[in-house]
């Protein structure tokens with residue numbers, strides 16, 4: 102019996118998590134679901150964003166479905182206060198989820214919802230492969246009265262494995278990798294570039310590889326998004342570029358993600374958007390990125406490719422039929438969006 106852990110988290114999290122679970126249960130009637138508090142909700146209940154109990158449950162599951170964490174209630178600059186995001190970062194690290202896959206594929210039905218002109222985004226189908234457990238996110242942090250620092254550190258092995266993820270993904274797509282770095286300034290980027298090129302030459306010479314400096318990549322992403330296939334980059338650059346890429350689809354409310362590790366351990370599936378505290382509780386949150394994350398869970402977590410494709414196509418067809426949540430310029434609420442997707446399953 103497949104077992105998943107759900108982490109609804111904060112803000113709109115619980116509102117979009119529940120219908121995603123209902124949809125998953127349509128595909129997997131005997132799905133065992135264990136829910137745990139996470140992020141700010143866990144800070145309120147237990148004083149920490151990720152308890153040992155929750156972590157142990159996640160480790161023992163086939164997959165973890167996470168909605169969103171954070172909110173103004175827990176925002177603080179006090180380095181000693183618990184923060185909701187620590188739960189997310191701690192979970193990624195503890196489960197060894199170094200590869201974050203963020204597909205960006207605007208649907209024809211949404212071309213006019215993007216702030217970019219239709220001619221520019223037409224045909225875009227890219228995958229951001231973001232390194233997720235290294236770099237400046239996890240390096241040593243210091244703080245004194247008059248200075249602060251964050252260390253950006255990458256081992257060769259960390260770059261090798263994410264490079265392999267990207268090249269392998271490219272082989273199943275349009276066979277092109279854009280490696281994004283800041284090699285004109287950063288030593289970590291010079292190492293990144295060397296390692297990516299070595300793995301390319303030794304193991305994936307059949308895949309096309311280009312280097313793009315991160316500032317230029319930010320520009321190219323809006324200037325010629327359809328030229329990209331796989332973009333591989335380090336943790337912080339990937340965080341920034343994936344939010345930027347999300348707008349190509351019209352709304353960050355459309356972007357799912359999968360975070361995967363090496364071994365047989367569970368993957369983590371979550372929408373790229375946050376907890377949207379401003380609209381929490383009003384029933385208007387767009388659940389589609391959450392549903393598409395559930396589809397990635399079916400594909401990568403439970404090896405149910407056909408079911409994943411069926412769910413993705415139900416989302417496509419619901420949008421084709423006119424479904425629009427407020428972030429896409431419409432007025433459909435979460436429940437209406439859920440019904441529309443269910444009707445197309």
Ligand code: IPM
Pocket residue numbers: 186189190340373
């Ligand atoms: C993301 C988020 C997180 C990140 C935050 C919430 C810590 O922005 O998943 O992109 O920076 O990784």
Ligand code: MG
Pocket residue numbers: 340341344
């Ligand atoms: Mg982010």
